[in-house]
Amino acid sequence: MTISPSWDQPATSLYTDHYELTMLQAALHSGAAHRRSVFEAFARRLPDGRRYGVVGGTGRLLEGIENFRFGPAELEFLARNKVVNSQTIDWLANYKFSGNIYGYAEGDSYFPNSPILILEATFAQACVLETYVLSVLNHDSAIASAASRMAGAAGGRPCIEMGSRRxxxxxAVAASRAAVIAGFASTSNLECGRRYGVQTVGTAAHSFTLLHDSERAAFAAQLQSLGADTTLLVDTYDVEAAVRTAVELAGPGLGGVRLDSGDLLAQAREVRTLLDSLGNTGTRITVTSDLDEYAIAALAAAPVDSYGVGTSLVTGSGAPTAGMVYKLVSREDDDGTFVPVAKIAKNKTSHGGRKHALRRRDAKGKATAEVIGIGHRPPDDGDDRPLLQQFMVDGVLTPGWTGAEGVRRAAERHRASMAELPGSALRLQRGEPVIPTEFQEAS
Amino acid sequence: MTISPSWDQPATSLYTDHYELTMLQAALHSGAAHRRSVFEAFARRLPDGRRYGVVGGTGRLLEGIENFRFGPAELEFLARNKVVNSQTIDWLANYKFSGNIYGYAEGDSYFPNSPILILEATFAQACVLETYVLSVLNHDSAIASAASRMAGAAGGRPCIEMGSRRxxxxxAVAASRAAVIAGFASTSNLECGRRYGVQTVGTAAHSFTLLHDSERAAFAAQLQSLGADTTLLVDTYDVEAAVRTAVELAGPGLGGVRLDSGDLLAQAREVRTLLDSLGNTGTRITVTSDLDEYAIAALAAAPVDSYGVGTSLVTGSGAPTAGMVYKLVSREDDDGTFVPVAKIAKNKTSHGGRKHALRRRDAKGKATAEVIGIGHRPPDDGDDRPLLQQFMVDGVLTPGWTGAEGVRRAAERHRASMAELPGSALRLQRGEPVIPTEFQEAS
Structure with a gap:
């Protein structure tokens, strides 16, 4: 297993809003840029009706923060377009994040106001990371959260991520990674396989059948080249005829057939019956075609062996962004004392002060509340689980969070985190978060 | 203006589904891989209730097809993981697209079944591009289509793209690019500025105010460092007090103020009245805070100078993917004759055969229909506009479609295309496509 990323990531430093750098310039001017600060990323609420969220992107983000450097190409752009002044450009030329980062482990579940990521650094160092931190967490957590519901609805049958084209x-690479963390078995995305060591799989498309002079010729070519264990797509013309041809050509060792259209429930039953009657009791049935968690659940009684999921997964099944924000919650004053800060908002819950978090659990290990301590660690009653991990110490990564190892560990953590939630977390109907979030002010 | 891309794009060849390469292997085995083929990308329908779509991504895609090569890292991954056999790996090692590509110019409007991209190449060459073609077109067209509605709703007031963090x-870079093509004035995304020469802009965040000991100190720092023409964020504490402080510090030359919360309609009016009463008649008001095309339209009567749009834009305002598919519509048989092909689907409209397209226009130049000729060019009645451009000739790019020049030209084309559509295209209510799609079979 590799710990460092297995690909040549471009510099990440300009994945940044213009105003992060102009604020930096003004704060360098006032001197406040060097005040030690605490920024936190959190979601004020879950997407409408969702019962839990799943943290995605942390490992990818930590890799990217390592690459968040301003090289000649980036600095030249900023100077030529007068985005910031030369003092600021000199400061950026030496940028290397050297603060502390804490947060929820990737794959863990989260709830409204969970402090998913906490950065302790100077204002200057943490401010310029805002856009990038939110891009990664908002996207990947949206996908991981949707994937987790789908994998839950599939009830142990493997889900395959196939949404790259949407x-x-x-x-697509990040979505594939997030899906595998949140319970998917594999992906069609080759670049995800390359970067993160995730298993890639595939079947065939209608174009492959249409390319050949007949469906029989196409099936024969696929079987001869890829072996009987391949999966044949059987709905280009007539499903029953295609299944008979497939079995005739491949014999009892045919790996699988895929259905991509029509009434999947009825078709899966007919195809299962037909396959069994032909002696192919071991041939698997994969269904695809605009599946989401509800369609997956509706197929629970059908003889389906795996689900291929595309559009709904990569668009977060109605919630394409996790709605996380990144807020300054505490900073030094001129005496070096930390002062909690928060915007005075009429319609938004904002809590100044550095957060700590644990998951309250009952004696059976089931989660009962998300407890957030403001400015202090909430006391652990013995069954609880501390939620914050330290990812970076003075700018140095702690091991195990990134690369293929990070993905593998996040997938394990997701399984453990789901096992800890009340069973009602898996209900697909809209509802409240499955456990409440409780704030504890410092006493 | 640069024609070639201004950044070091990584190899694009593994932005690809596993099955594209296993189909290639099987087709190389059968020999059918070398049949000349026509693939087309199109959307069977527009997102629910939308009246037109806007093509986005073409220039970016053409840049990426130039980079669609399999280098040592990609080939080593495919071999080590036994994705395909050695014959296929040898073929991929020499891959360079050498066919023809036609399609709708980026920025143009499109309708159901418009042949947005047409590839003429061997099956092998065109098959392996499927996932990548669809990823780029589906994402960027979804964003461009949403952006166009927002810019239309803004009725000439500038829209600023600010959604990178979501x-x-x-x-985010691609969304920013697509937004500017479809009518946005500028973006906050620095990397988009760097790659495509798009104007970047920014204001300030609440964290900047909270960092300082007082709002006055924050405003003073920003004004001193960035000049009076900057835009101050005035809703961290009390809007009226903030506006008074801003004017006191900046004088009549204050560039702008930004409102990011609350009742924007009422606040914009109050702030405009206050600014005018203080003599700051030239100070602009920018509003942000979860705007979409409907919220923008609702602010038409408010004294707002520009709109900053984030989440809704980058998530396609309810339609995060354009739903395009990529289908084999024609291919050679053993005699070298092209044969139209199509899947036999119960609930999907599929038309085999190579498409041509023109926009039928009346004598006043207004569009009346999207005319798609199957296997032939529909006759032009004199006022019509041919829609297909040739982007690649035998694998060589025709100039003007990529890089910053491509973005600039696409934005011009979008303006012209919108001017040609009936005025009802701008209605935000759900409805049918604003012009019908008519198929003409070969006679």
Whole structure:
């Protein structure tokens, strides 16, 4: 297992809003840029009706923060376009994050106001990371949260991530990674396989059948080249005829068939019956075609062996962004004392002060509340689980969070975190968060 | 203006589904891989209730097809994981797209079944591009289509793209680019500025105010460092007090104020009255805070100078993917004759055969229909506009579609295309496509 990223990531420093750098310039001017500060990323609420969220992107983000450097190309752009002044450009040329980062482990569940990421650094160092931190966490957590519901609805049958074509090509890699963390068995995305060591799989498309002079010729070519264990797509013309041809050509060792259209429930039953009657009791049935968690649940009684999920997964099944914000919650004053700060908002819950968090659990290990201590660690009653991990110490990564190892560990953590939630977390109907969030002010 | 891309794009070849390469292997085995083929990308329908779509991503895609090569890192991954056999790996090692690509110019409007991209190449060459083609077009067209509605609703007031933090960091760059093509004035995304020469802008965040000991100190720092023409964020504490402080410190030359919360309609009026009463008649008001096309339209009567749009834009305002598919519509048989092909689907409209397209226009130049000729060019009645451009000739790019020049030209084209549509295209209510799509079979 690799710990460092297995690909040549471009510099991440300009994945940044213009105002982060102009604020930096003004804060360098006033001197406040060097005040030690605490920024936190959190979601004020879950997407409408969702019962839990799943943290995605942390490992990818930590890799990217390592690459958050301003090289000649970036500095030249900023100077030529007069985005910031030369003092600021000199400061950026030496930028390397050297603060502390804490947060929820990737794959863990989260709730409204959970402090998912906490950065302790100077204002200057933490301010310029805002856009990038939110881009990664908002995207990947949205996908991980949707994937977790789908995997839950599938009830142990494998889900395969197949949505690359429905989202930006780089989002596709991240979505695939997040899906595997949140319970998917594999992905069609080759770049995700390369970067993160995730298993990639595939079947065939209608174009492959249409390319050949007949469906029989197409099936024969696929079987000869890829072996009988391949999965044949059987709905280009007539499903029953295709299944008979497939079995005739492949024999009892045919790996699988895929259904991509029509009434999947009825078709899966007919195809299962037909396969069994032909002696192919071991041939698997994969269904695809605009599945989401509800469609997956509706197929629970059908003889389906795996689900291929595309559009709904990569668009977060109605919630394409996790709605996280990144807020300054505490900073030094001129005496070096930390002062909690918060915007005075009429319609938003904002809590100044550095947060700590634990998951309250009953004696059976089931979660009962998300407890957030403001400015102090909430006391652990013995069954509880501390939620914050330290990812960076003075700018140095702690091991195990990134690369393929990070993905593997996050998938394990997701399983453990789901096992700890009340069973009602898996209900697909809209509802309240499955456990309440409780704030504890410092006493 | 640069024609070639201004950044070091990584290899794009593994933005690809596993099955594209296993189909390639099987087709190389059968020999059918070398049949000349026509693939087309199109959307069977527009997102629910939308009246037109806007093509986004073409220039970015053409840049990426130039980079669609399999280098040592990609080939080593495919071999080590046995994704395909050695014959296929040898073929991929020499991959360079050498076919023809036609399609709708980026920025143009499109309708159901418009042939947005047409690839003529061997099956092998065109098959492996499927996932990447769709990722780029589906994402960027979704954003461009949403942006166009927002810019239309703004009725000439500038819209600023500010959504980077709500989507994947690379999607953010592409979304920013698509927004500017479809009518936005500028973006906060620095990487988009760097790659495509798009204007970047910014204001300030609440954290900047909270960092300082007082709002007055924060405003003073920003004004001293960035000049009076900057835009101050005035809703951290009390809006009226903030506006008075801003004017007191900046004088009549204060560039702008930003409102990011509350009742924007009422607040904009109050702030405009206050600014005018203080003599700051030239100070602009920018509003942000979860705007979409409906909220923008609702602010038409408010004294607002520009709109900052984030989440809704980058998530396609309810339609985060354009739903395009990529289908084999024609291919050679063993005699070298092209044969139209199509899946036999119960609930999907599929038309085999190579498409041509023109926009039928009346004598006043207003669009009346999208005319798609199957296997032939529909006759032009004199006022019509041919829609297909040739982007690649035998694998060589035709100039003007990529880089900063491509973005600039696409934005011009979008303006012209919108001017040609009936005025009802700008209605935000759900409805049918504003012009019908008519198929003409070969006679």
């Amino acid at each position: 989202t930006h090509e780089e989002s | 989507t994947h960091e690379e999607s």
